[in-house]
Amino acid sequence: MSPVTRHPTLSHWGAYTALVQDGRLVACEPFPHDPAPSSLIHAMPAMVHSPLRVRRPAVREGWLRNRDTSGRGSDRYVEISWERALRLVHEELQRVRAQYGPHGVFGGSYGWASAGRVHSAITQTHRFLHAGGGCVEQAGNYSWGAAQFLLPHVIGTYKPLTGRVTDWNSVSRHTELLVAFGGMPLRNAQMVAGGAGAHTTEHWLRRTAERGARFVIVSPTRGDVPPWLDADWIPIRPNTDAAMMIAMAHTLLAESRHDETFLHTHCTGYAAYAAYLRGDHDGQPKDADWAQAICGVPAATIRALARTAAGCRTLINCTWSLQRAHRGEQPYWASIALAAMLGQIGLPGGGFSFGTGSINSASNPRPDVAGPDMPELRNPAPRAIPVARIADMLLAPGAEYQFNGRTGIYPDVRLVYWAGGNPFHHHQDLNRLARAWRKPETIVVHESWWTPTAKRADIVLPATTTLERRDIGGSTRDRYVFAMHQALPPQGESRNDFDIYRELAAMGGFEATFTEGRDEMAWIRHVYASMAERWRKGPIAMPEPPSFDQFWQQGYLELPRTERDFILFEDFRQDPAAHPLQTPSGRIELYSEKVAGFGYEDCPPHPCWLPPAEWLGAPAARQWPLHLITSQPADRLHSQLDPAPQSRRHKIRDREPVRINPDDAAGRGIKDGMLVRVFNARGACLAGAVLDIGVSPGVLVMSTGAWFDPGEAVERHGNPNVLTLDIGTSQLSQGTSALSALVDVEPWTGPVPDMRAYESPVVSRGEDPRGEIWAGEAPMDGA
């Protein structure tokens, strides 16, 4: 056996050292400066050497034969040579562009891809498609898309969603009461897009608690409270937070506990909002009794919380999940209005924040230098659909839709190009998406594994993983930047997305535009040099950045950081005239003329309680009495790492667990560990029941990410997106309504169907240019 070699690298779940022996990844050691590494790094050996790797370029038989589009998801695949595969992709792009123009090509390619800036699949996809003439893109994201388009109308920016909120330095020393809508689930703090060097959320939470801050967690599940945190848990009906916040505001108003001065000097539209709270127009005061009937929280609890909040330094935090629901704009706007009435916005440890507890390093003190960044190229034919309207677009080309005050028209897409995302993970109502997915003439996917999306593509090109290439990585909120060394040779015949695009660009005659004359290492150096340039030009005097070679050899660097608190809207608070917000009024808008001008009844000009299409108070709840919450998985990132032992360990007879209140289970004859069928009119999936008194009655909780495995009558693996609702949050932001879904559940009494999620589609033999047969080899690396 050869000696073990060690290679620094990075993933969204943490930085680590890859230990390689005899061409195989044998172990992963966490980055020594990470105070709380995620155990998910240990999933990498199984993933990188998985038999599910896409080994060679592959084409779907039906497409190859007669350009059939109906066999997506059921067809077998033929392996072909890279030369032939690239020629096919090139010719398809040429054909579609010539016939339908740039908007015949869809290149939104939404997804998390992997850490590493240069090889970020979505960036490379956009660079390639933009250099080649343009494509249809996607606006916003699934994470906080509803808030992204609402917040600029209210506070002039969506930056707080990116973690630019009053930081932990300030919160840990000043906050006395932290009201956490959606909780502080530490499982989600394992991740950060771009890669976590230091997992810090637990440290900061403990520090804040030890200083004596009180935590109140408002959530349908006890699982959102870290068990060691001495927090009060207020169970709430899903999707009703806006009602509770509005009622808290009403208590402040009714008891004159609101800050008149702040509302007068820093806000606009308070009079209209107060009229709504009092019920001037509809005769219904939005008091705590009104809210109790909606959200199930006792009126006395709501009133008491409002009084406590008014009497001390209070921070109101909402997880991103609150707005990933039908009418998800409302709880966000209502939380800002509540914080405005408390009058502590811009004060240390006070006001509102978003996403603390949704992701590692939201509210982290920021380094003074932004981390590494890979430039995109301009889309020469700019056009974008709201990210979560993909199925609508494919099903109804030419149809009109509303989006943030404008009317859009869905393009007529003929070719879909995806790299670095998994729409058959991330989208809602997957049975509907599967129908929409038959529409395009050609679907090209780059993947490292045979994911559900790869299995639904016509041409699949095998992509390397981070361990098989060199890169530079880091996240805007993390203090470390990482050198990512190549640890392994490309597995099978996989290639880097960058190299695939470079060759295709060469065939299209625009290689120089795409590469800008740089290869992999030149790009890494370029990204480093741009960061070093920002560092030198920084607002304060800082030590000189290390040379690239020093950095590369050391494996990481720590970005400079001055120890000062960041307080959201501190300047604005001190002098609203000198530091106005970027809203039309320059102030916090509790009533927005601009939004009023859109005339959307589903997003009125001030925060409102608007019942979602599906929630426990909806008429449909008579037929579907349970609210399904689909939360982020603890043991993987979305669908990534799902086939690894870490994720499979938690499944029940290979099915995704569904957590259910024991009373709801008893009424249905469901016992702990039983296989169940979760269903509604949109679909059904299998799951394994886990009885949990920490789940509110009427609520089911399932994690997302089990690889989609549709069978005859039931999805066999437990992918909850066969049940979720595929409509926009509102006409204003058109975000995903993933968290508004009513369902029912029953014991599964039929035979247990075989699981096919972790099978590669049968790959029949193809020929390479020399006519040699490629089939019949042992699975790659014998794994």
Ligand SMILES: Nc1nc2c(c(=O)[nH]1)N[C@H]1C(S)=C(S)[C@@H](COP(=O)(O)OP(=O)(O)OC[C@H]3O[C@@H](n4cnc5c(=O)[nH]c(N)nc54)[C@H](O)[C@@H]3O)O[C@H]1N2
């Ligand atoms: N019901 C419900 N649905 C949800 C959510 C929810 O809360 N509830 N959450 C939503 C949210 S917030 C998000 S962000 C989305 C996430 O949705 P996605 O980001 O689409 O999910 P991932 O599983 O991370 O998919 C990334 C894919 O990229 C591939 N990949 C990784 N690295 C590379 C690479 O270098 N090259 C190539 N070519 N491919 C690569 C991975 O193998 C994986 O298949 O899901 C959304 N869906």
Ligand SMILES: Nc1nc2c(c(=O)[nH]1)N[C@H]1C(S)=C(S)[C@@H](COP(=O)(O)OP(=O)(O)OC[C@H]3O[C@@H](n4cnc5c(=O)[nH]c(N)nc54)[C@H](O)[C@@H]3O)O[C@H]1N2
């Ligand atoms: N381990 C892990 N961590 C992740 C990810 C992952 O896939 N795995 N994904 C990352 C990504 S892309 C994102 S966008 C973030 C998402 O971060 P979030 O959106 O905050 O995460 P969720 O798990 O969807 O929801 C958090 C909690 O909100 C609660 N909740 C749901 N609906 C409601 C409601 O209506 N009211 C209230 N009060 N609470 C509600 C649920 O109980 C849930 O546990 O997570 C990131 N972190």
Ligand SMILES: [Mo]
């Ligand atoms: Mo997300």
